Amino acid sequence: MAIGHCTEAEWQARCELAALYRVVAHFRMTDLIDTHISARVPGAAPQFLINRYGVLFHEMRARDLVRIDLDGRRVDGGEPDDGVNAAGFTIHSAIHAAREDVACVIHTHTAAGIAVSAQHDGLLPLSQHALKFYGRLGYHDYEGIALDLDERERLVRDLGPHMAMILRNHGLLAVGRSIAQAFDQIYFLERACQAQVQAMAGGAALRLPPEHIRARTCRQYDIASSDAVVDLAWRSVRRLVGDASSYCC
Numbered sequence: 533m534a535i536g537h538c539t540e541a542e543w544q545a546r547c548e549l550a551a552l553y554r555v556v557a558h559f560r561m562t563d564l565i566d567t568h569i570s571a572r573v574p575g576a577a578p579q580f581l582i583n584r585y586g587v588l589f590h591e592m593r594a595r596d597l598v599r600i601d602l603d604g605r606r607v608d609g610g611e612p613d614d615g616v617n618a619a620g621f622t623i624h625s626a627i628h629a630a631r632e633d634v635a636c637v638i639h640t641h642t643a644a645g646i647a648v649s650a651q652h653d654g655l656l657p658l659s660q661h662a663l664k665f666y667g668r669l670g671y672h673d674y675e676g677i678a679l680d681l682d683e684r685e686r687l688v689r690d691l692g693p694h695m696a697m698i699l700r701n702h703g704l705l706a707v708g709r710s711i712a713q714a715f716d717q718i719y720f721l722e723r724a725c726q727a728q729v730q731a732m733a734g735g736a737a738l739r740l741p742p743e744h745i746r747a748r749t750c751r752q753y754d755i756a757s758s759d760a761v762v763d764l765a766w767r768s769v770r771r772l773v774g775d776a777s778s779y780c781c
Contacts, residue, residue: 538608541574542581546594547780548711549581549636553592554773555715556638561722562589563641567703568620571636571711572628578602580628585615593779602629619678626684627691627707634707636714644725645704654698658731658740661724663749664757669721670697672705696721712766716757 538546549571556562556569570582581597583589598616599608602625624637648655657666672690675683691697696717697705704721708714731738741749773779 539575542599543594545571545574545711546581546597547776549597550592550594550779551770551773551776552636552638552711552715553583553589554779555769556640556718557589557592558772559719559722561640561642561718564588566617567640568617568624569636569638569714570620570624570628572634573599578629579607580624582616582620582624585617585620593781595781622678622681622684623687623705626687629684630688631691631707633709636708636711638706638714638718639699639703640705640718640722641703642722642725644729645698645722646702647729648725649698649700649702649704654700655721655724656728656738656740657746658738659724659727660749661720661727663741663746664720664753665696665724666746666750668694668696668750670694672697672699674699674701710759710762712762713759715766715769716762 549569552569552571561567565586565588568583570580573579573581579599579601581599583592584596584598587596598606600616600621601607604616604621604625620639623639627634627637654671655662655665655669657663670691672687675686678687691705691707695707695713699705704718704725706714706717706721708717740746770776
């Protein structure tokens with residue numbers, strides 16, 4: 533597929549985003565073609581890259597990403613019939629328009645994420661992974677498939693200043709100042725949900741850490757999740773999806 537003028541910075545963002553799609557597929561966080569990841573186009577705000585609808589995550593390439601503006605218009609010179617997921621546009625355009633600090637947005641429909649999103653108390657502070665998000669997690673009530681553009685205001689309101697949110701009865705959402713940080717957020721949120729589902733399935737009484745330990749652990753994550761650590765993890769994780777020549781094309 534043809535791509536119009538693309539700066540070196542945009543091409544690098546395309547390669548990183550394509551790698552992220554493949555990494556998310558590697559960790560089985562996909563839902564056929566119906567979830568989505570986006571990245572802000574460097575120096576071209578407010579525009580962002582998102583998957584061409586119909587391309588499976590494990591086969592995503594830099595050229596498969598579509599550059600659109602906040603009105604959903606294709607602005608990269610590609611084929612007009614290469615569309616994007618309508619619900620994906622609603623969710624991602626809302627956040628990119630409102631949060632200039634966000635470079636990447638990830639939305640998933642995993643079994644564990646959906647299960648926790650359907651539980652009345654949401655994510656419980658019962659694991660170290662969950663405490664990364666203690667007091668730092670938004671919740672958005674389900675309004676149906678996200679096709680109504682009016683929902684964007686409420687999505688932004690419910691995310692607030694946080695880097696992660698549970699979409700009730702729906703799934704998970706994570707954002708980051710970089711692709712690496714967004715992946716760090718969604719990976720640990722997903723793992724926290726998996727741990728919660730399995731702990732509750734065991735049927736035994738759950739033991740929760742006291743309040744002061746919950747708060748202390750969350751603060752400790754400010755160091756454990758420093759940009760240097762997050763970037764190191766991302767560089768390591770990228771190796772799981774092979775050589776860049778397979779997706780940076």
